[in-house]
Each structure stands twice: as structure tokens, then as C-alpha cells.
Amino acid sequence: MKNLNMSQLFEKLNDVKSLFIYGQKIIPVLQSLVDFMQETVPLLENINHSIADSTSKIPRATDQINNVTNATELATTEILDLVDVISNNLSTIDNSLKDITEKEKIKSSVIEKLKALLPDNAEAMQLFQEYKDNDVTISQIEKLSEVFPKIQNDTYNITLSLQVQDITSQQLAAVNHLIESVQTKLASLIHDIDDTNLKEVQSSENYSTPEGATFDPNASYDKSGDRQDMIDEIIQSENQKASQDEIDKLFS
Amino acid sequence: MSLKFLVVDDSVTMRRIVANSLKNLGYDNIIEAVDGKDALAKLAADPAINFVITDWNMPVFTGLELTKSLRSDEKYAKIPILMVTTRGVKEDIIEALQAKVSNYIIKPFTPQVLKEKIDQILANVQ
Numbered sequence A: 001m002k003n004l005n006m007s008q009l010f011e012k013l014n015d016v017k018s019l020f021i022y023g024q025k026i027i028p029v030l031q032s033l034v035d036f037m038q039e040t041v042p043l044l045e046n047i048n049h050s051i052a053d054s055t056s057k058i059p060r061a062t063d064q065i066n067n068v069t070n071a072t073e074l075a076t077t078e079i080l081d082l083v084d085v086i087s088n089n090l091s092t093i094d095n096s097l098k099d100i101t102e103k104e105k106i107k108s109s110v111i112e113k114l115k116a117l118l119p120d121n122a123e124a125m126q127l128f129q130e131y132k133d134n135d136v137t138i139s140q141i142e143k144l145s146e147v148f149p150k151i152q153n154d155t156y157n158i159t160l161s162l163q164v165q166d167i168t169s170q171q172l173a174a175v176n177h178l179i180e181s182v183q184t185k186l187a188s189l190i191h192d193i194d195d196t197n198l199k200e201v202q203s204s205e206n207y208s209t210p211e212g213a214t215f216d217p218n219a220s221y222d223k224s225g226d227r228q229d230m231i232d233e234i235i236q237s238e239n240q241k242a243s244q245d246e247i248d249k250l251f252s
Numbered sequence B: 001m002s003l004k005f006l007v008v009d010d011s012v013t014m015r016r017i018v019a020n021s022l023k024n025l026g027y028d029n030i031i032e033a034v035d036g037k038d039a040l041a042k043l044a045a046d047p048a049i050n051f052v053i054t055d056w057n058m059p060v061f062t063g064l065e066l067t068k069s070l071r072s073d074e075k076y077a078k079i080p081i082l083m084v085t086t087r088g089v090k091e092d093i094i095e096a097l098q099a100k101v102s103n104y105i106i107k108p109f110t111p112q113v114l115k116e117k118i119d120q121i122l123a124n125v126q
Helices: A002-117 A122-134 A137-161 A163-193 A195-203 A226-251 B012-024 B036-045 B063-071 B090-098 B111-125
Strands: B005-008 B030-033 B051-054 B081-085 B103-106
Touching: A002 A122, A002 A137, A002 A163, A002 B012, A137 A163, A137 B012, A163 B012, A226 B090, A226 B103, B005 B012, B005 B036, B012 B030, B012 B111, B030 B036, B036 B051, B036 B063, B051 B063, B063 B081, B063 B090, B081 B111, B090 B103, B103 B111
Parallel strands: B005 B030, B005 B051, B051 B081, B081 B103
Antiparallel strands: none
8 A cells, every 4th residue: 555655656756757857848938938028029019109100190191181172172163263254254355356347347338338439539449449458357356256166165175174173082082981991990909909009099080071971982084985875875774674664564 | 944953062163064064055044052951952942943963972961862852752753863973883873763863974074965964854854
């Protein structure tokens, strides 16, 4: 009985010895793990700080994008105002030229009548001819009148090109939305690492997104007409489908 | 038929461009609304409005919501509604057709397309 106990004791001591030997082997590994952790912590803190820093800058980025949208809208409005002024001025000049043309026609008619009254006066006839040769007003006005519709058309085309402002503002709103989504994700990441930093980020949220703002992330300034053709085809096809459904209902 | 247009768009630029285009086509009777809710108020205040040109993406009340709201009201069930939007995905177009828009224009539009669509709508109305 005593021998059995001693044998068990030695067995246990051997186990403890193995454990010590294993411990001696594992201690350097644990030490290197601790060293690694000590080196990693500042790195993680650094990453955390960078994320917090980047996140706090995001509101400023969205503000700047909103400022760009507001500035382009203001500038576009100013351009539209100027185009309206140019159009109105062109109309005024065009109307004045029309009046001048009418008066010139009356003047020509008066000259012809005068010529008819003085058919025997050679000097007067010569003067009338000289007057006619130098009278280019009507032809000049006609040339100018041809240019006016072109200028009007060009100014109108400027107006149409300004549709780009609405399209880019939607694209910018989509970018803003994307940035805000990234900020939310980053904030939640910071929350996982350190609660206090999240509070800092939230307190720096001074950006404003228009309430209920909607936008089309796929908005594009495509003047080719292909997209309109595609839409027309879809509408035609859907209308045909609807008509066929109505016919089918009638016969069912 | 004397037409009175209601141009609905949250973008002041687009409202002016559409209004200018309508004036160029000879339509001078135009009023504007900044979103769907404003459009409903303008329609209620002015029974002479008989043609709506609306954007889709607007805050407060979208062009699609406006269309659905008008179509569900007997008074406006047949008023022409022309959607002018940047949304060119097939699903969007079908959704708009299901909401019963009269026609659909993608931005940026040309005056020729605007005229063509207005003429098509008017031909169907008459």
C-alpha cells in the first residue's frame, strides 16, 4: 500500500516535472507574445487615432461638397439671368431693326415718288441714283436679322447645357451619402475599439444633410439621345403589353 | 386647348430651363413648384392648371408620389403628367408607367424631345 502511494507520488512528480520542462519551453514564446503585444498596442492606438481623425474630417468634406453644389447653383442662376438679359436685349434690337426696315421701305417709296415727280430734271435723277447706290441700310439690316435667330438659338443652347448643374448636384449628393455611410462605419469601428473616441466623433458632427434629400446616384450628363431612345422603346413595349392584356381580357 | 403648365422641380436651374423651353415652344402660361407637396398646393389653388411636368427626385414629396397622389384623386386622374428625370433604369421607367405618368423624358433633354412628348400626350388626350 505504501509502495503504491510512493509510486503514484513519483508519477505525479514526473507530471509536474514535465509541466516545468514544457513551461520552460513555452516561456520564451509567451515572452515574445507579450513583447509583440507591447509593440502592437501603440500601433493599434495609432490606427485608432487615425480613424478618429479621418472620421472627424468627414463632416468638413461633406460641408465642402454641399458648398460646391450651392455655389454652382448660384453661378448657374447668374448665368441664366445673364442669358435672359441677352435674350431680352436681342429681342429689343431685333424689334428696333424691324422698325428701321419698315421706315427705310417708306423712305424708298418716297424717293420713288419724288423721282416720278421730277422725270425731266436730269440733275435730280442723278442725285436720286446716287442716293440709291449709297443706300445699303435695308440689305445691311437684312443681314443682321439673319444673325439674330442664330444668336438667340445659341443663347438658348447655353441654357440647355446648364442642365449639367442639376445632374452634377445629384452626383455630388450621392458622393455625400457615400461619405456619410463611410463615417457611420468608421464611427462604429471606433466604438468597438474605444468608446471615448466615438463620443469625440459624435460631438464633432456639425454637418448638415438636407432633410429627406433624394438623388439619383446614376445621374449622368449624356447628350447622345441613346438613353431617351431606350426609354421610348421600353414605354412602347410596356404600352403594347398593356394593350394586349386588355385584348386578352376581352376574349377570356 | 389653352395649356397652363405646372413645372415641379427642386432645382431652380431645372425649373428655369424647363420654363424657358416651354416659352420657346410658345407656351407662356407656366407656374412653378419646388416639390410634390408644393405642387399639390398649387394645383388646389389654381384649377386652370392642366399639364404637369415633374422631376422624380425631390425632397418632401417625390415626383412619383405626386403622380400616385394625383392619379388616386378623381379630379386629377386624367391630367397629363410628364416625368423629366435623371433616372434611366428600366425598373424606374416601369414603376413610373405603373404609377400612370403620361410620358417620360431623361435629363438632359432637348427642346425637340420636350415638344415631341408634349405633342404625343396632347394627341392622346384629344
